[in-house]
Structure formats: C-alpha cells, structure tokens
Amino acid sequence: MKLFSEATSRLCATAALLGALNCLVAADTTNINERIRVAPNLDTNNVSFIDLPTVLRLAGAQNLDIQIARQRLAEARANRERALWQFFPSITPGVSYRRHDNLLQDVAGNIIPVHKDSYTVGPSLAGQLELGDAIYKNLTSRQLVKAADYAVESQRQEAILAAAQGYFDLSKAQASVGVAREAFRISTNYSEQIQQAVSAGVAFKGDLLRAQAQSERNLLILRQAQEQQRVAAARLAQTLHLDSTIDLLSHDDGAIPISLVDSNASLGTLVAQAMSSRPEFKESRALTEAARQSRKGARYGPIIPSIGAQIFVGGLGGGRDGAPGTFGESEDYLLTLGWRIGPGGLFDRGRIHASEARYQLAELNRAKLVDEVTRQVVESQTHAQSQADQMATARRAIQSAEEALSLTEARKEFAVGAVLETIQAEQDLTRARLDYLNALAEYNKAEYALQKAIGGLSSGDASAKLKTKETEGAPD
Numbered sequence: 001m002k003l004f005s006e007a008t009s010r011l012c013a014t015a016a017l018l019g020a021l022n023c024l025v026a027a028d029t030t031n032i033n034e035r036i037r038v039a040p041n042l043d044t045n046n047v048s049f050i051d052l053p054t055v056l057r058l059a060g061a062q063n064l065d066i067q068i069a070r071q072r073l074a075e076a077r078a079n080r081e082r083a084l085w086q087f088f089p090s091i092t093p094g095v096s097y098r099r100h101d102n103l104l105q106d107v108a109g110n111i112i113p114v115h116k117d118s119y120t121v122g123p124s125l126a127g128q129l130e131l132g133d134a135i136y137k138n139l140t141s142r143q144l145v146k147a148a149d150y151a152v153e154s155q156r157q158e159a160i161l162a163a164a165q166g167y168f169d170l171s172k173a174q175a176s177v178g179v180a181r182e183a184f185r186i187s188t189n190y191s192e193q194i195q196q197a198v199s200a201g202v203a204f205k206g207d208l209l210r211a212q213a214q215s216e217r218n219l220l221i222l223r224q225a226q227e228q229q230r231v232a233a234a235r236l237a238q239t240l241h242l243d244s245t246i247d248l249l250s251h252d253d254g255a256i257p258i259s260l261v262d263s264n265a266s267l268g269t270l271v272a273q274a275m276s277s278r279p280e281f282k283e284s285r286a287l288t289e290a291a292r293q294s295r296k297g298a299r300y301g302p303i304i305p306s307i308g309a310q311i312f313v314g315g316l317g318g319g320r321d322g323a324p325g326t327f328g329e330s331e332d333y334l335l336t337l338g339w340r341i342g343p344g345g346l347f348d349r350g351r352i353h354a355s356e357a358r359y360q361l362a363e364l365n366r367a368k369l370v371d372e373v374t375r376q377v378v379e380s381q382t383h384a385q386s387q388a389d390q391m392a393t394a395r396r397a398i399q400s401a402e403e404a405l406s407l408t409e410a411r412k413e414f415a416v417g418a419v420l421e422t423i424q425a426e427q428d429l430t431r432a433r434l435d436y437l438n439a440l441a442e443y444n445k446a447e448y449a450l451q452k453a454i455g456g457l458s459s460g461d462a463s464a465k466l467k468t469k470e471t472e473g474a475p476d
Helices: 002-023 030-036 052-062 064-085 131-199 205-239 267-277 279-303 349-413 419-453 459-464
Strands: 047-050 090-100 103-105 111-113 116-130 247-250 306-320 326-338
Touching (some): 131 247, 205 247
C-alpha cells in the first residue's frame, strides 16, 4: 500500500506539472521575440533578393576576373596587330638642311676650302624587314590570341562556378537561420513554461536550468547562423562585383536539389568529355603551338635573309657660297639583302635552347593539365554521389527525429515523459535539419563543380540545364 501511495503521489505531481505546462502553452511570447532580436541582421533596410539564374548571368557579365581576362585578350590581339605591321615599311616626310664651311677633301684627294650648303624636301620611304623573324612572330602571335580567347572562356566558367557555389552557401546559411530560429523559439517557450511551473511549486528547478541552458545554446547557434549568412552574402556580392554592403538574400532558400550531370555516366565518358570540351585544353594546345612556332623561328628564322629598302623622291637644292643656287628633282634608291650572325641570328645557340625549353615546358604543362582535370572529374563525381547519399540519410534522420519528438510530446501528455527527453528530441531534430541543409548545399555545389570539370559550364547553358531532381523531394 505504501508503494502504491508513493506512486500515486508522484503521478499526481507529474499530472499537476503537465497540467500547469498545458495551461501555459498559449503564454505571451513577447520575451521570446525580444531574445531573438538579440541577434538581428546587420541592416534590414538594405536587403536585396536574388535567385540562381540572376547569379549566373551576373557572374558571366560583371566578374572582375573575367574583365581582366578580356583585357589580356585585347593585349594579345594588339600584339598580333603589331606583328602584322612588321611587314610594312615606314614613311618619313620632312625637310633636311646641310651646310659645310672651310676645309674639305675632294675626289682627287686635295684639301680645299669649301663653303656650301644643301637641302632636300620630300618623303622618304624606309623599311628594314627581318623576314624570318616577322613570319614566325606572326604565327606565334596568332596562337597566343587563340589561347587568350580560350582563357576568357575558362575564366568565365571559373566565375560561374564560384558564383553558384557562393549562392548555395548563402542559401544554406539562410535556411540554417530559419531552423535555428525555430529551435530557439521552441526551447525558449518550453523554458518559460517550466519557469511558470517552478514558480507554482510543481516543477523541479534543475529541469528549468536544463531547459534554459538548451535555450541559450540554441541562441548561440542562431547567432552563428546569422553571421554565416551575412558573410556568405558579402562574399557572393564580391564575386558578382556588387556592393557588399547590400545584404543579399536567396529567393528560394536553396531547398531544391539540382541535377546537371547524368548520375549514371561512367568516369571514362566524363573524362573524355572533359578532354574535348574544357577550354583549358584548347588554351593549352594553342600555347603549345605558339611555343612550337617560336622554336621554329629560333631555328629557321635566321636562315631567311633580312631585306632593307630606302627610297627618296623629292627635291634637292643648294650650292657654293657666292654662286647662284639651284633646286630640282632628286631621287635616291637603296636596297639591301643580308643575314645576321650571332645574337638574334645564325648560330645563336642560347636563343635556340631557350625556345626548346619553352616548348618542352608547354608540353609538360599540357600533361599536367590532363592529370589535374582527371582528378577534378573523379573528385567532383565522388563528392556528388556521396552528398546524394548523405541527403537521403539526413532525410531519414529528419523523419525519425520528427516522429521521436511527436512520441515525446505524447508521453508528456500521458504524464510519463521527462524534460530531458523533450530537450533531446528537439536537439536531434535541429541537428538532422542542419545536416540535411549542409548535404543539400554540398550536393548542389558538387553538381556545378562536376559540370565545370567536364567543360559544360557557361552562363547560358548553366541556366538552361537547371532541373529539379524528380526522384526525391525536399523535406519541410
């Protein structure tokens, strides 16, 4: 009877506690809102919403690294134009005047005093063409223009990838703020209910302290999430060359998994596609060809003779002092043909060896690029597959955590639950939701990294290829 009496007494006390808690469910939430405002956004009046297609378009248009690459392309084209102009002579119009006084040696060898002057008026056409050097410089500059053009596309894809990944980081941080805020609201509301029960003398103060500690922990998580959201917004703004003081917000919270590459494609197929599509390979081939032409120029260019020409068509005037001056038409023609021996010409072993080293370096860089791209494809596909599995695991964890919290609430209603069970169930649900958001963001980032690794990422194509995975939906 004594045990039955004690059990009955405990049951009544627990029922009284639960009754007090149920009566306080609709209590005033002003204090909760005040606590949430402890961690506000930095500037709620300077907010701009942005979606993924807009991010991709801005990345292809405004990124500073792309603009730098375009200027390098303009420089390469200007150098190509300079190489072409080496085939044309220069024209020098002008006037010249010459005077001589006192002694001068004549044709017979006599030293005689002479006072004379002369002047010319007219254009002079002069040209000195290092033909072999000009030919191979022209061929080299043509390949360098191609390489710079491919470098622009390569940088464009790098910028689009960085922008997309920055957007997914922002979406994850923004959704994490929502999860943390909801967890803080629940724990704070529960803590206030226990506070009222302790004040009524029907609850243990240790349970209150435990609930308050969890509430403070949730507030800490909320503040960290808000910090991450603001930092992610600033980094995305930098990538897009926007004002970083504007607080960018994702339009869709990034709650949808995106598939860009066939998940059933083999590694061999993806690597082959990368080899044929990546602009880096096209750039490398152009640089290798430029180095080859430069090597040929060092070897065979000096064999081709240099051509020099000078033509003057104008007037010549002047005469001796004291004698009448004369002026009339005058033409001069000069043509030279020669070879350079030594530095920059024939037998310049240093120039030949340097050009050979540059060619071998280009070949080695090309082989290194093959290894790098292959690694990127393998790494990106592995990461995407792993994150897809992690999403499925996190989704099941959310379902289990939600059911566990529901059962805990039911146990509380039947007066057999404990404060610790409720806190633990809420922690598990929050952790599972954050794990899912992280796996989702990493999966989307891996999909874009894989698309970039196989050479299929551009602003137009990336926007057109956005498609939602139909096999699985995002959890609430």
